[in-house]
Amino acid sequence: MSAAEELFLENGYNLTTTTMIAGKAGVTHAMLHYYFRTKEHIFIKVLDKNMEELLASFQPVMKKDAPFWDTLESGIATHFDFLMKHPGLPAFIFDTVRFNPELMENYRERIRGSLEKIMGFHYKMIQKEMDAGRIRRTDPLQLMLDVITLNLSAFMLLPAARKLFPDIKAGEDRRILEDRKKEIIALIKSRLYGNDMD
Amino acid sequence: MSAAEELFLENGYNLTTTTMIAGKAGVTHAMLHYYFRTKEHIFIKVLDKNMEELLASFQPVMKKDAPFWDTLESGIATHFDFLMKHPGLPAFIFDTVRFNPELMENYRERIRGSLEKIMGFHYKMIQKEMDAGRIRRTDPLQLMLDVITLNLSAFMLLPAARKLFPDIKAGEDRRILEDRKKEIIALIKSRLYGNDMD
DNA sequence: GCTATTATTAACAGGATTGTTAAATAGTTT
DNA sequence: AAACTATTTAACAATCCTGTTAATAATAGC
Numbered sequence: 001m002s003a004a005e006e007l008f009l010e011n012g013y014n015l016t017t018t019t020m021i022a023g024k025a026g027v028t029h030a031m032l033h034y035y036f037r038t039k040e041h042i043f044i045k046v047l048d049k050n051m052e053e054l055l056a057s058f059q060p061v062m063k064k065d066a067p068f069w070d071t072l073e074s075g076i077a078t079h080f081d082f083l084m085k086h087p088g089l090p091a092f093i094f095d096t097v098r099f100n101p102e103l104m105e106n107y108r109e110r111i112r113g114s115l116e117k118i119m120g121f122h123y124k125m126i127q128k129e130m131d132a133g134r135i136r137r138t139d140p141l142q143l144m145l146d147v148i149t150l151n152l153s154a155f156m157l158l159p160a161a162r163k164l165f166p167d168i169k170a171g172e173d174r175r176i177l178e179d180r181k182k183e184i185i186a187l188i189k190s191r192l193y194g195n196d197m198d
Numbered sequence: 199m200s201a202a203e204e205l206f207l208e209n210g211y212n213l214t215t216t217t218m219i220a221g222k223a224g225v226t227h228a229m230l231h232y233y234f235r236t237k238e239h240i241f242i243k244v245l246d247k248n249m250e251e252l253l254a255s256f257q258p259v260m261k262k263d264a265p266f267w268d269t270l271e272s273g274i275a276t277h278f279d280f281l282m283k284h285p286g287l288p289a290f291i292f293d294t295v296r297f298n299p300e301l302m303e304n305y306r307e308r309i310r311g312s313l314e315k316i317m318g319f320h321y322k323m324i325q326k327e328m329d330a331g332r333i334r335r336t337d338p339l340q341l342m343l344d345v346i347t348l349n350l351s352a353f354m355l356l357p358a359a360r361k362l363f364p365d366i367k368a369g370e371d372r373r374i375l376e377d378r379k380k381e382i383i384a385l386i387k388s389r390l391y392g393n394d395m396d
Numbered sequence: 397g398c399t400a401t402t403a404t405t406a407a408c409a410g411g412a413t414t415g416t417t418a419a420a421t422a423g424t425t426t
Numbered sequence: 427a428a429a430c431t432a433t434t435t436a437a438c439a440a441t442c443c444t445g446t447t448a449a450t451a452a453t454a455g456c
Contacts, residue, residue, distance in 0.1 A: 015212055015297065017443065028405060033445055035403095091296070094358055098289070099213065101361045108362060136388075142381040146348070149355055153347035156354075160292055163299045164306060183340040187389050190334075194392015215413060226435060231415055233433095 005046045009088040012095035013043050013103065043103065047096065050089060051107050057082040058114040068129050069192075073185055076147050080181045083155050090152045091159070119144065135192040143191065150184045203244045207286040210293035211241050211301065241301065245294065248287060249305050255280040256312040266327050267390075271383055274345050278379045281353050288350045289357070317342065333390040341389065348382045 003024035007016045018039050022029035036042045060078065083090065097104055119141075126140040154177065162168075201222035205214045216237050220227035234240045258276065281288065295302055317339075324338040352375065360366075 011297070018445085019443075029444085030405065030407095030446085031403080037445090039444070094354070097358045097361050099209070104362060112363065139377075139381070142377065145378070146381065146385060149351035150344070150347060152355065153351040156292070157347055157350065160295045163295050164302060165310065179337075179340065180343070183337070183344065187344060187385060190388045190392035191385050194388035216415085217413075227414085228416085228435065228437095229433085235415090237414070 001042075001045065004042050005049070008043055008046045009050075009092045012092065013039075013100045018042075040103070047103065050086070050092065053086065054089065054093070055107075055110060055114055058118055068125060068134070069189070071125065072188070072192075076151070076185055076188060077181065079147070080151050080154075080177075080184065083151060084177060087155050087159075090155050094156065129192075136194065138191065143188070146191065147184070147188060150187065154180045154184070199240075199243065202240050203247070206241055206244045207248075207290045210290065211237075211298045216240070238301070245301065248284070248290065251284065252287065252291070253305075253308060253312055256316055266323060266332070267387070269323065270386070270390075274349070274383055274386060275379065277345070278349050278352075278375075278382070281349060282375060285353050285357075288354050292354065327390075334392065336389065341386070344389065345382070345386060348385065352378045352382070 004016075004021045007020055007024060010016075018032050019029045021042065022032050025032075032039075032042065036045075057079070066074070122144055123140045126135070126138070126143065129135045130137055158173070158176065202214075202219045205219055205222060208214075216230050217227045219240065220230050223230075230237075230240065234243075255277070264272070320342055321338045324333070324336070324341065327333045328335055356371070356374065
């Protein structure tokens with residue numbers, strides 16, 4: 001299973017073969033089919049595990065008592081830190097949605113639910129702050145997209161950059177990502193609290 | 199060639215077969231090999247065309263005479279508009295870098311050159327503005343990453359989102375992307391001109 | 397110890413993929 | 427019209443993939 005997870009996360013469903021998995025696990029590929037029946041079954045197991053973690057990561061963001069910015073900042077940081085523990089997840093999900101969306105169908109409604117829940121919370125929170133005039137007037141959806149795309153792309157594009165330029169940035173991922181996290185938080189903060197120059 | 203381009207852009211190198219291309223073009227796959235020899239040759243032609251356009255898009259950003267913010271804003275907008283005309287390009291390049299980096303090797307040095315050139319220009323421009331105290335103190339690299347990742351992910355994640363939720367957002371891409379462009383520009387602007395709250 | 401279940405392998409079937417080739421077809425030249 | 431060239435096709439080879447199966451080895455239960 002761990003061999004399968006590594007390979008599926010790196011190569012996605014279509015480019016991973018049962019023979020590769022078997023090879024990495026040190027068994028014959030007939031074994032895999034004996035225990036898991038089909039490649040899809042193995043994939044679903046890997047996907048399940050990762051989707052559970054992903055969906056779980058949507059929860060702990062919302063603590064209603066804390067001040068607005070603290071809540072939002074910790075939300076961003078939590079999301080970013082989660083990705084740091086699962087750096088291959090964004091590209092993996094992206095790949096699966098892109099090339100095997102049928103395998104994601106089981107999660108569609110749950111994802112929609114989670115998104116609606118978190119967006120509802122986010123909307124209310126932002127609206128209240130805007131009404132009180134404490135933050136700049138902004139479309140909450142765009143703000144959410146800002147956070148999500150900034151966070152995700154940090155993890156999707158950094159490995160791609162290194163594949164192209166292996167010389168730079170070898171091993172100092174940790175620091176790069178920490179810098180990136182700070183920048184993203186600063187960016188969102190200035191979006192909400194900066195002067196309106198228009 | 200146009201059939202090949204469509205398919206390679208949509209599915210990448212590994213998931214596109216010469217039979218698919220032939221089928222879409224209405225010929226037998228033996229024809230393709232007669233004229234192009236190998237699948238890789240066809241791919242290289244498609245990649246060449248798209249990389250030329252991509253690299254060309256790096257150029258017109260730099261007009262040294264205009265005011266700082268106008269230059270930067272038009273740089274962001276130009277980049278965004280270029281992607282709007284080539285919406286599949288980011289995912290295509292991402293895919294190629296990820297799974298077939300050897301096919302990108304020919305462009306590596308040219309990409310590096312373009313990046314260095316544009317970064318040099320960007321650094322100087324930002325530094326001058328910071329020294330004059332007209333913008334907030336910021337790491338120019340992080341700012342560049344902000345722009346690039348925000349722009350790219352708008353085009354990479356929107357199609358993915360629609361694959362998951364086909365119901366929402368059908369056909370209104372244009373408006374969505376225009377909104378997104380405005381938001382990205384506003385985001386960068388507030389990053390540079392907003393109050394320093396730390 | 398002996399049987400029954402489980403684990404493991406090698407071999408294979410069926411299908412798809414890339415690329416080749418020899419033969420047939422169409423087109424051009426003279 | 428004849429000869430030559432370019433185009434197109436069907437068939438094939440070699441390889442790889444998923445999944446099955448029948449035979450063998452290991453293990454457990456009694």
